[in-house]
Amino acid sequence: MTETKRPREPFAPWDRRALPGLFDVDETAKRVGHYKWVELKLFEALGGWVATVPELDVKMRLGTHCYHHAWHADLFDKRLPELREMKTDRLTLPANDHMVAFIDAMTEPEEAAMTIEKLVGVYRVLIPHKIAAYTYHRNATSEITDMPTVRILDFILQDEFNDWREGEMLIQSMIETEEELDRAMIHQTKLEKLMLAAGGIAGPGSIGDPYVEIPEEN
Amino acid sequence: MRKIFPAEELARDGRFIRQTNEQRMGDPRGARIAGGNSGDRLAKLTPELANGPDRARALMHGIFVGEIQALEGAGRTCWDFEVGEDVPLELKLDMARQCWDEARHCEISVALAEHMGTELGEYAENALLYEAACNPDPVLRLTGVNRALEGLAIDVFNTMKEFGNMAGDPVLEFCEDWMLADEVTHVKMGSDWLRRLTENDKERLDKALEFQKVVDRLFSFNGFRGEEDDSPIQLTRRFRELAGFSDDEIDEIADMSREARVEASS
Amino acid sequence: MTQVSVTPESFEMVFYDAAVIGEVVAEVAERLGFEETITLEIDERSPLGRSKITSYDPIELWVDGGALENTKRPRQFGTARARDTIGRLLLRILDRRSGRFNETPDDDELDLMQFAAWDVHCVGRLERLGIGGQRQRRLYQFRNRHGFSDVADAAFEQLWDSSELSWTEIERISGDCRTA
Numbered sequence: 101m102t103e104t105k106r107p108r109e110p111f112a113p114w115d116r117r118a119l120p121g122l123f124d125v126d127e128t129a130k131r132v133g134h135y136k137w138v139e140l141k142l143f144e145a146l147g148g149w150v151a152t153v154p155e156l157d158v159k160m161r162l163g164t165h166c167y168h169h170a171w172h173a174d175l176f177d178k179r180l181p182e183l184r185e186m187k188t189d190r191l192t193l194p195a196n197d198h199m200v201a202f203i204d205a206m207t208e209p210e211e212a213a214m215t216i217e218k219l220v221g222v223y224r225v226l227i228p229h230k231i232a233a234y235t236y237h238r239n240a241t242s243e244i245t246d247m248p249t250v251r252i253l254d255f256i257l258q259d260e261f262n263d264w265r266e267g268e269m270l271i272q273s274m275i276e277t278e279e280e281l282d283r284a285m286i287h288q289t290k291l292e293k294l295m296l297a298a299g300g301i302a303g304p305g306s307i308g309d310p311y312v313e314i315p316e317e318n
Numbered sequence: 319m320r321k322i323f324p325a326e327e328l329a330r331d332g333r334f335i336r337q338t339n340e341q342r343m344g345d346p347r348g349a350r351i352a353g354g355n356s357g358d359r360l361a362k363l364t365p366e367l368a369n370g371p372d373r374a375r376a377l378m379h380g381i382f383v384g385e386i387q388a389l390e391g392a393g394r395t396c397w398d399f400e401v402g403e404d405v406p407l408e409l410k411l412d413m414a415r416q417c418w419d420e421a422r423h424c425e426i427s428v429a430l431a432e433h434m435g436t437e438l439g440e441y442a443e444n445a446l447l448y449e450a451a452c453n454p455d456p457v458l459r460l461t462g463v464n465r466a467l468e469g470l471a472i473d474v475f476n477t478m479k480e481f482g483n484m485a486g487d488p489v490l491e492f493c494e495d496w497m498l499a500d501e502v503t504h505v506k507m508g509s510d511w512l513r514r515l516t517e518n519d520k521e522r523l524d525k526a527l528e529f530q531k532v533v534d535r536l537f538s539f540n541g542f543r544g545e546e547d548d549s550p551i552q553l554t555r556r557f558r559e560l561a562g563f564s565d566d567e568i569d570e571i572a573d574m575s576r577e578a579r580v581e582a583s584s
Numbered sequence: 585m586t587q588v589s590v591t592p593e594s595f596e597m598v599f600y601d602a603a604v605i606g607e608v609v610a611e612v613a614e615r616l617g618f619e620e621t622i623t624l625e626i627d628e629r630s631p632l633g634r635s636k637i638t639s640y641d642p643i644e645l646w647v648d649g650g651a652l653e654n655t656k657r658p659r660q661f662g663t664a665r666a667r668d669t670i671g672r673l674l675l676r677i678l679d680r681r682s683g684r685f686n687e688t689p690d691d692d693e694l695d696l697m698q699f700a701a702w703d704v705h706c707v708g709r710l711e712r713l714g715i716g717g718q719r720q721r722r723l724y725q726f727r728n729r730h731g732f733s734d735v736a737d738a739a740f741e742q743l744w745d746s747s748e749l750s751w752t753e754i755e756r757i758s759g760d761c762r763t764a
Contacts (some may be wrong), residue, residue, distance in 0.1 A: 140401065143414050148319050150417065151448075153391035154329035156424075156438070163389045163421030166396060170414030177407065189402060210319040212329040260417025335656040345658060347596045347631045347649075368696060369632060371728040375721065376655070435721030441655045485728045 121242025122308075129245060131237060133191025134302040135230075136149040136176035138199075140192065142226060143169035146208045152217045158270055165267075168216030168259045175252045182248060201227075202294040216274050217287045223267025224284070229301050231260050236307040295306035321398045322452060332384075333439030335432060336348045342444050362548050363477055365485040374481055374490075376441055381474060382427035383443045388471075389420035391451025393465055405456050409515075412507045419500045426493050433489050450533050457515045461526040464508025466533035469558060469571075471501045471526075473543050476554040479526040502561045509562025534571055541579030545572050586613040587621040597628045598649050605652065608663055612670045612715060616678060618643070624670075626652065637691060640680060642667045645673050655676050668707070668716040675706040684750035700729040701743055701758035708744035719744065730761035 111117070123131065146166040153159050180188040194200045206221035238253040275281050300306020330336070355545040363373055394412040399405045431438060432525065450462040482490030488519065516523035543551040558568050588606040590654075595602075606628070609624055623644045631650035638644045647681045651669040654662030679702075694702070704726050711715035725739055730736040738759045749757075 140407075144397045144410070147393035147395070147414060147417055148323070151323045152319070152327075152329050154331045156331060156386075156428075159329075159386070159389070160421045160424050163393060163424075165419040166393060167414045167418035170396070170411050173407070174411050197536070207319050300562035308466075337658060339701045341658070345631075347659075366696075367698075369634070371725045372633060372721075375724070432720065433724070434719055435724045439656065444656050485732070487727070487732050489732070569749060 105165055115279075117205065119242060120242050122240040123237070123242075125183055128241065128249060129185050129191055131150055131302045132179050132183060132249065133185070133188075133193055134195045134199075134299055136173050136180070136188075136235070137192050137194050138226070138230065138301045139169045139173035139176060141207070142222065143167070143173060143204045145203075146222070149218050150208070151220065152210055152212060153271055154212050156273070158215055158219070161266055162271060165263050168263055170247075170264040172256045172259065175256065179249060179252060184272065195301065195306075196277060198294060198298035199303070202291060202298055205294055216271065216280060216284050219267055219271045220275070220284050220287050221291055223264055223271060223293060224288050225262055226301075227264045227267065229283050229295055229306070231257065231264065233301045233306040234260065237302075240308060319397070323394055325449045325452060328387070328445060328448060330443070331439075332435075335439065335442050337442035337444050338448060339444065339449075342446075356507055361550065362419045362552070364479055365481060365548050370481075371434075371485075374478065375431075377474070377478065377538060378427065378430055378434055379436050379441045379479070381471075382431055382438070383441075383470070384423065384447050384467075385420055385423040385427050387445060387448040387451070387457045388463070388467070389417055389424060391459075392416040392420055394451060395456065395459060399456050405515075409456070409460075411510055412511070416504055416507065419504065425499050426497060430490065430493055446536065455522075455525075455530065457512065457522055457526045460508050460511050461530045462533045464504050465512065465563075466530045468501050468504040468508065468536070469561070469563070470534075470537050470543060470551075472498065472505060472553050472557045472561065473551050476557060477551045480552075489567055498557065502557050505558070505561030505563070531570075531574075534562065534574060535578075538575050538578040541575035541577070541582065543571075544575035544579065546576075546579070549575070586608060586610045586618050588613070589621065589623045591623070591625045592628070595626075595628050595649075598653070598661075600626070600628070600645065600649070600652065600661045604661060605666065608666045609670050612667050613674060615672050615713060615715060616671070618674065622674075633669070635673055637673055637677060640677055641676075643674075643677060645670070664716075668710065668718070671710045671715045672703060672706045675709060676702065679706075679751075684748065686751075688751040696704075697729045697758050697762070698755070700726050701739075701754050704740055704743040705749055705754055708729075712747075731759065731764075733761070733764065735764040736761045 133217055134204065145167050146162045146169065150159055150162050150166070153162065167270050179191075180191055185191050194203070206226060209217040209221070234253045234257055238250055241249060271284065275284055295301075326336075328336075346450070361367060363377065364370055365374075367373065392413045396410050396417065399410070401407045401410060428438065447463075447467055450467060451459060453459040453462060475494045477496035479491055479498060482492075482494060512523070512526055516526065541549065543549060543553060545553045545555075553568070553572055555568055559565075586609075588609045590602040590606050590609075590692070593602050605624070605626070609622060613622055621642060623639075623642065625638070625646045626649055627643070627647070628649040630647045630648040631653065633651040633653075635647040635651045638646050647669060652661055654660045654664040654665065656662075676691075680688060689698075704722050706718050707718070707722050711719065722744070723737070725742075726740045727736055730739060739761050742757055743754065746753075
């Protein structure tokens with residue numbers, strides 16, 4: 101029979117989760133609101149573009165990915181009331197005006213001949229920035245107090261990696277000439293500049309600050 | 319990217335040829351429907367017909383391009399309307415879910431086309447389905463697309479599933495069964511949103527139901543979809559009930575088909 | 585040079601040109617070794633794809649307008665479709681004249697299984713001549729008549745790949761699926 105009175109540690113030896121995290125409840129809610137805004141804008145754009153792309157495989161992928169990001173928006177929307185924001189629309193906001201400018205520029209291409217630009221905006225710029233911000237949040241927040249957000253981000257990151265890989269392969273398969281390569285690079289640079297101004301999908305500090313202050317020498 | 323993307327600009331590769339509504343309705347032999355032409359007094363689609371397999375192939379291609387347009391329509395509903403101002407977030411989430419479902423239906427249809435020996439683009443495409451998805455009122459759009467057209471899809475998929483069953487074709491029957499399950503969900507979405515968004519707006523409800531009738535009528539050539547034994551596409555009561563249609567509504571569609579049939583034979 | 589007579593001479597409901605149709609029929613007939621006059625009657629009112637041989641000697645063929653139609657462009661003539669339709673009819677005439685098909689019932693006595701089996705044998709040969717094709721479409725039709733089974737698929741392969749089967753052999757191959 102198992103000895104039931106024998107005490108055990110509340111955290112097993114292999115469970116090294118730490119209590120401290122970088123974000124308090126308000127900061128987490130603010131960031132989650134920004135994430136939700138980005139996911140919303142992304143799934144709207146993917147849905148809108150379906151009718152505008154002639155490539156059958158791209159059309160079907162955009163339709164599939166559209167739902168992935170809608171689901172992410174829904175997960176973030178459901179997390180907000182748990183972070184003391186009952187009116188979720190109040191925090192469903194862009195991080196700043198630069199982020200609005202980025203989404204406007206990303207969603208601008210419409211012509212059937214601009215599939216490369218559409219894909220580059222999403223899969224070479226926005227999604228890599230989302231992966232970066234979500235990974236930072238997932239690793240920097242408290243794995244005990246904010247575990248619901250960590251769990252959501254784990255699900256979402258799984259989608260993001262898969263979608264990024266599919267999108268990147270579509271782009272590589274569509275770039276067949278130097279002229280098309282230039283188009284991709286020019287559009288990517290244009291959007292990266294806007295993202296740089298925004299400071300990432302959640303604004304400055306989206307992926308933290310890796311630099312250290314050097315103390316003045318005596 | 320613009321709001322409301324016109325049907326004539328739907329992007330397709332070189333395999334696909336568009337047939338305009340004028341060309342379709344102007345065919346003196348009758349408009350193309352259910353894998354045949356409405357002027358032919360089409361019999362119920364079964365494998366026993368000499369041209370049964372070829373009609374099934376043609377109908378399957380019609381389903382395929384219909385799925386592409388349904389995907390495009392649901393996608394545009396995600397983009398064309400603003401959350402809060404025009405529609406609730408949940409409506410858009412449903413439309414995004416429908417995008418995924420329709421994308422899968424496209425994939426299934428491509429596989430079925432290969433199974434049945436049909437080349438993509440082998441038949442002309444008509445954009446009537448997507449046109450219903452261009453209505454600027456989201457309630458009318460959802461009613462026209464999700465209740466009228468996806469309702470028709472229930473009938474078509476059930477007919478094709480039965481065709482597969484009669485032919486002993488396990489691939490066709492399996493695929494149609496899965497797509498049918500999704501379509502019931504989509505029609506239910508349409509029924510639910512119609513009720514929610516017009517709860518206190520009788521005028522809008524009436525307009526939406528009228529639009530649904532217009533779309534249903536457009537797809538009732540010769541009463542090809544009905545409850546008669548020889549209707550090419552069988553009206554499917556059981557699945558329509560699951561999807562939120564009342565008995566009166568189903569009776570009305572059956573009556574509409576009967577009237578169209580009488581009109582055609584006179 | 586094969587002489588082809590097309591009826592009607594002009595079309596009201598479809599955008600067909602009798603002279604163009606005549607050229608396509610003549611081209612297929614010559615590829616198959618015909619040198620005699622062929623009469624082709626077209627019912628332009630029907631978009632269906634039916635076709636039949638109304639007389640073996642002299643050769644008289646009848647088709648729905650739809651049997652010659654380009655399905656991508658309704659009401660327009662489709663050269664590939666026409667080659668397939670006419671090629672199948674002419675090969676059946678050659679088969680019946682070969683002596684290998686003496687026991688074949690009249691066309692209107694053939695059932696759907698028999699027609700499907702003979703069609704596969706015809707279209708397989710046409711494809712090798714570069715006239716027709718759509719192998720998977722023919723397989724689907726064959727499976728609808730003979731079952732979706734490995735036995736039916738093996739029968740299809742045999743009918744498609746063989747160059748000179750007799751009616752007795754076609755009947756046996758088709759019948760084996762029935763008993764399986």
